[in-house]
Amino acid sequence: xxxxxxxxxxLNSYYGDFQALYDVELDVGEGEVLAIIGANGAGKTTxxxxxxxxxxNGPGQIHYRGQDISRLRADEVAELGLAMVPEGRQxxxxxxxxxxxxxxxxxxxxGPWDLKAVYDLFPILEERKDQASTSLSGGQQQMVAIGRALxxxxxxxxxxxxxxxLAPIIIKDIYQALPGIIGEGMSAIIVEQDIxxxxxxxxxxxxxxxxxxxxxxxxxxxxxxxxSRAYFGIE
Amino acid sequence: xxxxxxxxxxxxxxxxxALFAAGLSLIFGVMRLVNIAxxxxxxxxxxxxxxVTTATGMHPMxxxxxxxPAMALIGYxxxxxxxxxxxxxxxxxxxxxxxxLSVIIQNGLLEVYTADPQTLNxxxxxxxxxxxxxxxxxxxxxxxxxxAIAVIxxxxxxxxxxxxxxxxxxxxxNQDIAQLMGLNRRHIFGLAMALALGVTAIAxxxxxxxxxxxxxxxxxxxxxxxxxxxxxxxxxxxxxxVGGVILxxxxxxxxxxxxxxxxxxxxxxxxxxxxxxxxxxxxxxSG
Numbered sequence: 001x002x003x004x005x006x007x008x009x010x011l012n013s014y015y016g017d018f019q020a021l022y023d024v025e026l027d028v029g030e031g032e033v034l035a036i037i038g039a040n041g042a043g044k045t046t047x048x049x050x051x052x053x054x055x056x057n058g059p060g061q062i063h064y065r066g067q068d069i070s071r072l073r074a075d076e077v078a079e080l081g082l083a084m085v086p087e088g089r090q091x092x093x094x095x096x097x098x099x100x101x102x103x104x105x106x107x108x109x110x111g112p113w114d115l116k117a118v119y120d121l122f123p124i125l126e127e128r129k130d131q132a133s134t135s136l137s138g139g140q141q142q143m144v145a146i147g148r149a150l151x152x153x154x155x156x157x158x159x160x161x162x163x164x165x166l167a168p169i170i171i172k173d174i175y176q177a178l179p180g181i182i183g184e185g186m187s188a189i190i191v192e193q194d195i196x197x198x199x200x201x202x203x204x205x206x207x208x209x210x211x212x213x214x215x216x217x218x219x220x221x222x223x224x225x226x227x228s229r230a231y232f233g234i235e
Numbered sequence: 236x237x238x239x240x241x242x243x244x245x246x247x248x249x250x251x252x253a254l255f256a257a258g259l260s261l262i263f264g265v266m267r268l269v270n271i272a273x274x275x276x277x278x279x280x281x282x283x284x285x286x287v288t289t290a291t292g293m294h295p296m297x298x299x300x301x302x303x304p305a306m307a308l309i310g311y312x313x314x315x316x317x318x319x320x321x322x323x324x325x326x327x328x329x330x331x332x333x334x335x336l337s338v339i340i341q342n343g344l345l346e347v348y349t350a351d352p353q354t355l356n357x358x359x360x361x362x363x364x365x366x367x368x369x370x371x372x373x374x375x376x377x378x379x380x381x382x383a384i385a386v387i388x389x390x391x392x393x394x395x396x397x398x399x400x401x402x403x404x405x406x407x408x409n410q411d412i413a414q415l416m417g418l419n420r421r422h423i424f425g426l427a428m429a430l431a432l433g434v435t436a437i438a439x440x441x442x443x444x445x446x447x448x449x450x451x452x453x454x455x456x457x458x459x460x461x462x463x464x465x466x467x468x469x470x471x472x473x474x475x476x477v478g479g480v481i482l483x484x485x486x487x488x489x490x491x492x493x494x495x496x497x498x499x500x501x502x503x504x505x506x507x508x509x510x511x512x513x514x515x516x517x518x519x520x521s522g
Binding site: 073093 | 398401402404405407408409411412413414415416417418419
């Protein structure tokens with residue numbers, strides 16, 4: 001594996017008194033695409049919220065490029081070059097398509113992604129740039145959410161359930177576009193319920209089960225049986 | 236003609252009410268904070284104006300150059316130091332804390348400035364007027380109305396054409412996701428409060444020139460501000476101006492019928508609109 005861009009060590013996350021993650025140990029290499037799979041409630045979204053700083057963690061549990069980011073606020077984490085495409089897209093309803101994209105650039109990081117680059121990737125967004133983001137179809141909203149994250153020119157991008165609630169044809173389009181998006185040395189974590197899709201774009205895969213890592217493997221060699229066992233906990 | 240006069244004067248008075256309301260509307264829109272101390276902050280601005288004018292001999296309108304930034308600074312500090320800590324899922328803590336703040340400001344003003352009514356001396360501006368078609372229009376009310384339009388236009392422009400306004404709307408929509416985009420909501424809220432109290436400073440100075448004030452009148456200004464916001468529809472700044480005008484006209488018409496009815500007529504107009512259109516006349520279309 002390459003040098004890790006992100007490491008979690010003994011990561012425990014809580015919602016109030018409820019513990020959602022137990023001792024999660026995870027490494028993302030520089031330029032690597034990692035898939036995280038797991039059933040509903042396994043802790044995938046909690047993991048994303050912990051990494052991005054939306055949940056507070058204990059000290060020393062998350063390192064980004066050697067720096068301890070576990071206690072940083074989400075906006076401070078974002079400035080370091082970590083962006084997320086949140087589950088359910090979560091666009092800003094009172095902002096137009098273009099404004100949603102421009103909010104993504106708020107962190108002020110330099111890089112290849114700007115409005116023009118996003119419009120080149122998703123031409124439909126340029127046609128719709130002045131519309132309210134809520135007026136778009138689900139797939140188009142997902143394009144805005146992806147574009148918004150790219151506008152931050154992140155080094156590590158997190159995709160949380162990008163195929164959730166979208167038509168299969170749209171999911172196919174988005175996954176076809178992914179390699180072009182993640183190229184150029186960007187690292188990515190893809191959280192996905194569709195295991196085939198997740199394995200097809202990633203080099204390694206982690207499976208979460210009830211808040212614990214139940215499997216870690218290379219994506220091309222992992223067997224269906226191993227996944228079933230890790231996913232459902234059935235021996 | 237007397238009725239026309241009442242309507243025109245009421246409209247101009249509405250400009251002042253819209254200025255009371257604009258800051259209130261702004262901070263509610265951005266951070267869902269209902270600021271009970273808003274009226275007392277208006278009065279505080281008037282007293283700051285008094286101190287500046289008596290210390291330097293400046294005209295009250297010129298004192299805006301000092302009072303507006305001072306109030307904006309107070310707003311930012313207040314938000315970062317106190318009010319941010321009260322914001323959360325529960326709407327009660329900010330209400331209680333700003334209520335306490337209101338009591339503190341009133342009593343602080345009472346200690347420093349006593350209960351004697353004061354006015355800001357604006358010289359000829361207070362009495363100057365022009366006659367238009369048989370109706371005498373005071374220069375000060377005209378100026379106030381013009382400033383109200385300019386302020387609301389300015390706020391509207393800031394909201395929809397600047398990065399700051401975009402940040403305000405984004406944070407208002409979804410605080411977590413805005414934070415993910417690198418916007419620190421605590422700082423953004425501080426800026427929103429700074430902007431709101433900057434507007435409040437203008438309202439306070441204009442109030443102080445128009446009428447006498449003492450530390451206890453904040454509550455009444457808060458009510459007028461609230462009523463203007465609710466009549467116009469929450470989150471709609473131009474609606475707030477209309478709300479202020481409706482309130483002002485109702486008051487002057489009430490006063491025309493019987494001087495004792497001035498305030499009552501305003502409240503009745505408010506209650507009628509609340510009963511007929513609970514969301515106000517121009518509610519913001521939510522996404």
